[in-house]
Amino acid sequence: xxxxxxxxxxxxxxxxxxxxxxxxxxxxxxxxxxxxxxxxxxxxxxxxxxxxxxxxxxxxxxxxxxxxxxxxxxxxxxxxxxxxxxxxxxxxxxxxxxxxxxxxxxxxxxxxxxxxxxxxxxxxxxxxxxxxxxxxxxxxxxxxxxxxxxxxxxxxxxxxxxxxxxxxxxxxxxxxxxxxxxxxxxxxxxxxxxxxxxxxxxxxxxxxxxxxxxxxxxxxxxxxxxxxxxxxxxxxxxxxxxxxxxxxxxxxxxxxxxxxxxxxxxxxxxxxxxxxxxxxxxxxxxxxxxxxxxxxxxxxxxxxxxxxxxxxxxxxxxxxxxxxxxxxxxxxxxxxxxxxxxxxxxxxxxxxxxxxxxxxxxxxxxxxxxxxxxxxxxxxxxxxxxxxxxxxxxxxxxxxxxxxxxxxxxxxxxxxxxxxxxxxxxxxxxxxxxxxxxxxxxxxxxxxxxxxxxxxxxxxxxxxxxxxxxxxxxxxxxxxxxxxxxxxxxxxxxxxxxxxxxxxxxxxxxxxxxxxxxxxxxxxxxxxxxxxxxxxxxx
Amino acid sequence: xxxxxxxxxxxxxxxxxxxxxxxxxxxxxxxxxxxxxxxxxxxxxxxxxxxxxxxxxxxxxxxxxxxxxxxxxxxxxxxxxxxxxxxxxxxxxxxxxxxxxxxxxxxxxxxxxxxxxxxxxxxxxxxxxxxxxxxxxxxxxxxxxxxxxxxxxxxxxxxxxxxxxxxxxxxxxxxxxxxxxxxxxxxxxxxxxxxxxxxxxxxxxxxxxxxxxxxxxxxxxxxxxxxxxxxxxxxxxxxxxxxxxxxxx
Numbered sequence: 212x213x214x215x216x217x218x219x220x221x222x223x224x225x226x227x228x229x230x231x232x233x234x235x236x237x238x239x240x241x242x243x244x245x246x247x248x249x250x251x252x253x254x255x256x257x258x259x260x261x262x263x264x265x266x267x268x269x270x271x272x273x274x275x276x277x278x279x280x281x282x283x284x285x286x287x288x289x290x291x292x293x294x295x296x297x298x299x300x301x302x303x304x305x306x307x308x309x310x311x312x313x314x315x316x317x318x319x320x321x322x323x324x325x326x327x328x329x330x331x332x333x334x335x336x337x338x339x340x341x342x343x344x345x346x347x348x349x350x351x352x353x354x355x356x357x358x359x360x361x362x363x364x365x366x367x368x369x370x371x372x373x374x375x376x377x378x379x380x381x382x383x384x385x386x387x388x389x390x391x392x393x394x395x396x397x398x399x400x401x402x403x404x405x406x407x408x409x410x411x412x413x414x415x416x417x418x419x420x421x422x423x424x425x426x427x428x429x430x431x432x433x434x435x436x437x438x439x440x441x442x443x444x445x446x447x448x449x450x451x452x453x454x455x456x457x458x459x460x461x462x463x464x465x466x467x468x469x470x471x472x473x474x475x476x477x478x479x480x481x482x483x484x485x486x487x488x489x490x491x492x493x494x495x496x497x498x499x500x501x502x503x504x505x506x507x508x509x510x511x512x513x514x515x516x517x518x519x520x521x522x523x524x525x526x527x528x529x530x531x532x533x534x535x536x537x538x539x540x541x542x543x544x545x546x547x548x549x550x551x552x553x554x555x556x557x558x559x560x561x562x563x564x565x566x567x568x569x570x571x572x573x574x575x576x577x578x579x580x581x582x583x584x585x586x587x588x589x590x591x592x593x594x595x596x597x598x599x600x601x602x603x604x605x606x607x608x609x610x611x612x613x614x615x616x617x618x619x620x621x622x623x624x625x626x627x628x629x630x631x632x633x634x635x636x637x638x639x640x641x642x643x644x645x646x647x648x649x650x651x652x653x654x655x656x657x658x659x660x661x662x663x664x665x666x667x668x669x670x671x672x673x674x675x676x677x678x679x680x681x682x683x684x685x686x687x688x689x690x691x692x693x694x695x696x697x698x699x700x701x702x703x704x705x706x707x708x709x710x711x712x713x714x715x716x717x718x719x720x721x722x723x724x725x726x727x728x729x730x731x732x733x734x735x736x737x738x739x740x741x742x743x744x745x746x747x748x749x750x
Numbered sequence: 751x752x753x754x755x756x757x758x759x760x761x762x763x764x765x766x767x768x769x770x771x772x773x774x775x776x777x778x779x780x781x782x783x784x785x786x787x788x789x790x791x792x793x794x795x796x797x798x799x800x801x802x803x804x805x806x807x808x809x810x811x812x813x814x815x816x817x818x819x820x821x822x823x824x825x826x827x828x829x830x831x832x833x834x835x836x837x838x839x840x841x842x843x844x845x846x847x848x849x850x851x852x853x854x855x856x857x858x859x860x861x862x863x864x865x866x867x868x869x870x871x872x873x874x875x876x877x878x879x880x881x882x883x884x885x886x887x888x889x890x891x892x893x894x895x896x897x898x899x900x901x902x903x904x905x906x907x908x909x910x911x912x913x914x915x916x917x918x919x920x921x922x923x924x925x926x927x928x929x930x931x932x933x934x935x936x937x938x939x940x941x942x943x944x945x946x947x948x949x950x951x952x953x954x955x956x957x958x959x960x961x962x963x964x965x966x967x968x969x970x971x972x973x974x975x976x977x978x979x980x981x982x983x984x985x986x987x988x989x990x991x992x993x994x995x996x997x998x999x
Binding site for chain 2: 380393583621
């Protein structure tokens with residue numbers, strides 16, 4: 212099956228996406244956030260909570276004077292490491308107990324700090340590499356079934372129930388299991404600690420919870436003879452920290468979108484842009500596949516109207532991801548089956564959109580999301596709509612397939628719902644495995660015309676955004692009809708300008724490993740572009 | 751007058767129902783029998799386990815058909831739906847202009863930890879639902895959509911500060927009764943702040959109905975398929991009625 216799409220138009224969209232993202236990247240290079248800094252501490256080995264239940268990384272950031280924060284927490288922490296001779300975990304605890312204060316060591320030479328940090332930075336990177344290699348070895352030994360990879364969520368609120376549900380889902384055919392987070396978590400400016408047994412609409416993402424489900428899935432994978440992937444959410448206010456924990460605990464995928472939090476969670480845009488970049492660098496290095504959140508455009512507005520916005524967001528997400536060092540195979544661009552089922556030829560529109568993404572992003576790990584908006588309590592009809600979604604996914608060769616639940620919009624999935632949903636997907640995908648290869652789309656037919664219209668509307672949208680600038684465009688409600696101010700939203704107070712001597716040893720190491728142009732260099736390029744502009748204006 | 755009805759399969763009063771459930775046992779013929787006996791204990795007769803199978807280790811799924819001996823008197827049931835007054839957007843605007851002479855201020859949110867704004871967006875956002883425009887588009891309404899994950903406390907504070915006339919609280923996804931707790935808390939907080947009497951308090955969501963709403967002390971509850979104009983009309987008429995009664999007193 213192939214659409215006859217205008218390749219020049221696709222190239223133009225990519226150029227526009229680059230023009231849209233470049234100025235944001237210079238902003239990113241000149242700023243850091245409290246969550247980036249806390250991720251640095253976590254990678255160094257800082258963990259635990261203070262007697263007041265404050266996570267130690269937060270406690271450290273809270274005690275750091277603002278001017279020192281601008282240089283990056285690593286420098287102050289490194290000085291304390293050098294002076295106290297403690298390891299990062301013990302030093303973190305001491306700071307949490309207020310036995311040690313980072314201010315004591317301001318006079319310590321920077322070289323001593325760097326020297327004290329080096330072994331811990333190397334150890335963290337080695338741990339991540341070991342997990343990355345471990346994943347590759349396991350995948351080679353326990354190969355997954357062919358894509359679309361069947362993905363289900365577990366969300367009981369209790370990590371031990373989630374573990375049982377995850378194992379049952381794997382046995383029923385799931386190849387990817389997401390432990391959905393407690394819905395309030397995206398707005399918490401800290402990561403909870405330890406195993407948790409209470410949550411709403413999901414279970415808190417904590418490093419201990421990651422480890423519990425990872426171990427259970429590894430165990431069942433051995434029995435099934437196929438690897439089972441684990442997913443969580445690096446969205447919200449703690450993207451970089453979740454990314455660091457996921458890297459250390461060998462999660463395989465993370466939900467991570469460059470704009471989702473801004474639009475749909477009212478998280479400050481500057482915070483999100485800076486956070487997504489560092490979190491994606493970590494994802495890139497740890498071999499984690501990101502899943503972007505374009506489905507959200509479709510659930511909050513009409514899916515037919517929003518198709519160009521979905522594609523535009525995919526281009527922007529791809530560009531941000533490339534700039535953070537993610538290769539295409541680790542970029543799971545999102546889409547969803549959300550067109551009103553009452554609409555005549557709705558299926559054709561869905562196929563057009565899914566196939567369009569497949570051809571524009573041939574090597575991306577496309578993530579396809581199930582119908583939710585038009586699901587009602589009618590579980591019988593819901594099961595049928597899910598079947599059409601499953602058919603579209605296999606026909607258009609999607610990579611990651613979030614299985615729709617017949618009880619969507621009723622409750623978080625029951626164990627039996629998940630089994631029925633997986634059965635539905637397995638049946639349809641097996642029955643129509645090679646259907647896409649057999650179909651020739653009618654030139655000028657409904658599907659081809661729809662794809663062409665979406666692409667050209669996407670180009671027009673990207674043109675407008677490129678002209679206005681991404682931050683201003685978001686303010687002008689260009690995406691999802693939602694307006695967000697550049698300095699509004701949650702978490703803005705956690706964004707700060709980097710000082711001249713800003714130091715983040717992980718950013719340096721990852722930039723080198725991922726062969727990224729350093730942030731500073733990107734900023735210089737942009738400054739010189741600005742200078743050129745000025746010169747031209749003066750001339 | 752009473753009229754007893756039973757579920758209808760293919761014959762009057764056969765009482766046929768379909769059931770499906772999961773049991774935490776490994777599948778076997780004995781598991782099928784366990785499912786059959788369980789349905790018997792639920793009071794069903796003529797129980798047939800039409801499908802029983804293993805869905806994971808230690809879990810089996812069953813589909814059953816059975817008959818219930820129970821019936822219900824449909825004449826004795828009272829489940830009034832919210833008094834809706836079929837009015838178009840223009841009619842509502844005209845009604846508000848004439849009877850209240852000012853704009854109605856409405857705020858809505860998905861309360862608690864719920865992040866599913868499908869319902870509240872359908873009612874409030876400009877675009878509306880099924881071709882019926884949302885309250886933002888009404889000339890005589892000022893609509894504020896606070897979005898998702900708004901604590902009941904925050905919504906109450908907002909209502910007080912912005913002199914809100916009507917509050918819409920939405921709950922789509924629930925887990926272990928969190929929706930009811932949130933609705934209840936919102937009502938209690940409004941009561942405590944002394945705001946309850948001057949606000950039209952409405953709940954909405956796929957499992958909400960008007961009976962639940964009145965049990966919770968809300969003025970109305972709107973469930974699946976509600977159109978924005980129905981909500982707008984309810985608010986407009988309720989406020990107009992209150993104004994008239996206040997004038998009488």
